[in-house]
Amino acid sequence: MVDDHPANLLALEAILEPLGQRLVKASSGPEALRWLLREDFALILLDVQMPGVDGFETARLIRQRQRTRYTPIIFLTATNRDEAHLVHGYAMGAADYVVKPFHPDVLRWKVEAFVALYRQQQRLQQQEAALWERERHILERQSELRFRRLVDSMPQLVWALLVDGTISYANRGWLDYAGLTPEQGRRWEEYQRCVHPEDLPRVRKAWDASLHTGRPLEQEYRLRRARDGEYRWFLARTLPERDEEGRIVGWISTATDIDDARRAVETLQAASEAKDMFLTMAAHELRTPLQAARSYAHLAKVKAGEQVEPGLERALTGVHRSVNRMARLVENLMDVGRLQRGELHLEPGEVDLTALLREVVEHFQPLTEGQRIELDVPRGLVLHADRDRLDQVFTNLVANALRYSPGEAHLRLTAREEAGQVHVEVTDRGLGIPPGQLEHVFERFSRAHGISYGGLGLGLAISRGIVEQHGGRIWAESPGRAGQGSTFHVVLPGAPRQSDAASG
Incomplete structure (x- = not known):
């Protein structure tokens, strides 16, 4: 009023x-x-x-x-x-x-x-609010029912847990797998009875840590299947549910059967280990007869003297070259085995990298007509490393560049200092590395161009192992087109000394 x-x-x-x-x-x-x-x-x-x-x-x-x-x-x-x-x-x-x-x-x-x-x-407003609230509850129940039907149809095992870890819901997949009733499926003791005894302590410890920290959890463990008593491997993921203010209000946990995939990986690993064992044993067995063949070839050439017939000299030279090639292959197999077992030991010392790279280039002289190697390295690059192993790395890289640069090969070998490190590049204008192969060229027995160009595909794998054992990095770059070639990069740690730069 x-x-x-x-x-x-x-x-x-x-x-x-x-x-x-x-x-x-x-x-x-x-x-x-x-x-x-x-x-x-x-x-x-x-x-x-x-x-x-x-x-x-x-x-x-x-x-x-x-x-x-x-x-x-x-x-x-x-x-x-x-x-x-x-x-x-x-x-x-x-x-x-x-x-x-x-x-x-x-x-x-x-x-x-x-x-x-x-x-x-x-x-009317109160009735409308009541009707809306009732409708909301009906929709929520329908939504929950649809959600549970969806979760029950999933192949994964699913649990919903309260904030303290109490199981509030288990889907049909888990109940059927474990042979439990809905009431049993909400009991932790029933769940733990299904976990493999060897895995249970680890599972408990990880879950207790997640409850304490609120962090997501991912782990692999075995669960017993009620139908036949078989333990199968599962990948379990547990994520916290949070409210709008970020507080944990519950947990959602899923477990995915990975038993078949895990067994397949184990089978492949076993096969790979058996192959590695065979190659190592074969390399050991071949070393002695190859050394003997090398000695006999050298002895025959010495005894033949300077008056040896041209045909016989070519034969002895061919035998000696083939034996040396076989010996290098055997040594590569031995090195791969050592890398796999972590037994490739280094003997570090002071290395004049400038002199080493010059020797690598000289090793490939004389080159065939039209081939040349350009060396651009400053004087006085000194590293603390295993000289023989670095020689092996750069020899492998240059040999590969020549192998995949048919015709008039033009290679460029450069080195420079970069912030306390030494960066070496081997660049060619050859076939290049096909797209999709860059990430695989450093794997064992990998050959970017198949068997057409020879080799076992071990040189780059060994080179990577040696470089990484020195604390360095090695990688390749290539447009993937013939004539544009590839560039292999090697970065090694050290405290190089730089003097007047010179080109060779």
């Missing part, structure tokens, strides 16, 4: 008190607006003629707020009964217009009608 005359407010209070409603009195438009900021009202009785902010302006301000836009307003006035004045009042948002003096019962009936309408609206 808004009126600037206290007597009028008392009169309104007396008329409306029999309705049993809470009545709030305001002596001005601004005071009424303050009440409306704090509370909702069923009806506003608003006097038109008030000093300052009159009834029309107060109504306009009330209608501007979303919260009070539809609150009914009855204007009370003792003046301006003409039609234009009434129209203006309704335009300002009046629900009704009462002209003083008015009959008390009439006003009371009008107010009672608006109060009844307000209560009915409240009941």
